[in-house]
Amino acid sequence: MLGQDVCHSAPEWATVVALTRADGDLTRPEEAQAALHGPRPHIIIHCAAYTDVDGATRHPERAQAGNVTATANVCRAASELGARLLYVSTDYVFDGTADAPYTESATPSPLNAYGQSKLAGEQEVAATEGHLIVRTQWLYGPGRRNFVEAILEAARSGSALRVVENERGCPTYTPDLALGIWRLLETDAMGVVHLTNQGACSRLELAQTALQEAGLEDVKLTGIASEEWDSPTRRPLNAVLGSERLEEIGLDPLRNWRSAVSEYVAVLRRRWASE
Numbered sequence: 001m002l003g004q005d006v007c008h009s010a011p012e013w014a015t016v017v018a019l020t021r022a023d024g025d026l027t028r029p030e031e032a033q034a035a036l037h038g039p040r041p042h043i044i045i046h047c048a049a050y051t052d053v054d055g056a057t058r059h060p061e062r063a064q065a066g067n068v069t070a071t072a073n074v075c076r077a078a079s080e081l082g083a084r085l086l087y088v089s090t091d092y093v094f095d096g097t098a099d100a101p102y103t104e105s106a107t108p109s110p111l112n113a114y115g116q117s118k119l120a121g122e123q124e125v126a127a128t129e130g131h132l133i134v135r136t137q138w139l140y141g142p143g144r145r146n147f148v149e150a151i152l153e154a155a156r157s158g159s160a161l162r163v164v165e166n167e168r169g170c171p172t173y174t175p176d177l178a179l180g181i182w183r184l185l186e187t188d189a190m191g192v193v194h195l196t197n198q199g200a201c202s203r204l205e206l207a208q209t210a211l212q213e214a215g216l217e218d219v220k221l222t223g224i225a226s227e228e229w230d231s232p233t234r235r236p237l238n239a240v241l242g243s244e245r246l247e248e249i250g251l252d253p254l255r256n257w258r259s260a261v262s263e264y265v266a267v268l269r270r271r272w273a274s275e
């Protein structure tokens with residue numbers, strides 16, 4: 001999902017070589033080596049990950065391979081090539097018990113196997129010279145099915161909806177994040193940077209906003225507690241990300257999440273109209 005928008009929003013100075021699993025399985029050192037050495041990149045934007053959160057809870061070894069072994073292989077290639085490495089990470093490295101936003105200096109304490117594997121991926125990256133770790137959260141965008149699209153599809157089919165009301169985060173639109181990533185790469189920033197659309201909400205509020213934008217506000221929508229959701233995974237309740245570094249780096253924050261949701265729903269409405 002994010003990788004496609006990173007490719008679409010590349011600035012003129014960048015010649016992008018987009019890699020997918022078809023170019024090599026990053027968990028296999030020789031395949032990662034061949035895929036990454038071929039184009040001889042100056043920058044590697046590492047968007048690939050094992051992102052199935054419940055899958056990681058059920059099969060932690062898959063998350064370990066996809067997020068730690070694969071990242072170690074990417075780090076090795078970056079070091080050999082002298083390439084600048086940007087790794088995308090997640091709010092799930094935090095436990096979500098704080099009552100204020102987590103900034104870059106907060107101490108990670110993941111609650112689940114996905115968060116543990118992404119944090120271990122960060123630790124691999126941290127040993128690579130000139131690295132950047134961009135933590136973000138609650139991604140949605142045109143690249144693949146996501147929370148916002150799933151809610152709207154269910155509403156359009158007339159289903160009543162149950163949405164978690166006690167998890168809070170900053171919904172982040174992948175085209176906005178991709179632009180932010182490129183802007184960050186235009187600075188000499190290093191280390192951890194939190195990058196999300198501005199403003200936080202609950203999943204229920206995100207669903208309500210998307211439904212309103214889509215003109216589907218009459219659909220029955222019930223708020224439930226995170227524990228009522230049928231999932232084997234404990235999720236952080238309040239892992240809202242904040243940044244103390246963006247200003248210091250000289251980057252503007254991404255726009256407010258409501259404006260981004262409005263733009264995305266307009267994209268979906270055009271797609272529905274052409275179906």
Ligand SMILES: NC(=O)c1ccc[n+]([C@@H]2O[C@H](COP(=O)([O-])OP(=O)(O)OC[C@H]3O[C@@H](n4cnc5c(N)ncnc54)[C@H](OP(=O)(O)O)[C@@H]3O)[C@@H](O)[C@H]2O)c1
Pocket residue numbers: 001002003020021024025026027046047048049050051066070088089090091118136137138139140144
């Ligand atoms: N989605 C979110 O809400 C969210 C929130 C915070 C952070 N993030 C982070 O943001 C980044 C992008 O997330 P996303 O949602 O855009 O991910 P995504 O849509 O799940 O895409 C991940 C991509 O990585 C590829 N991939 C996975 N394992 C691979 C391997 N071993 N070798 C080669 N390719 C592999 C996948 O290919 P296949 O499809 O073939 O498996 C897929 O194309 C990830 O680092 C994720 O952890 C995501």
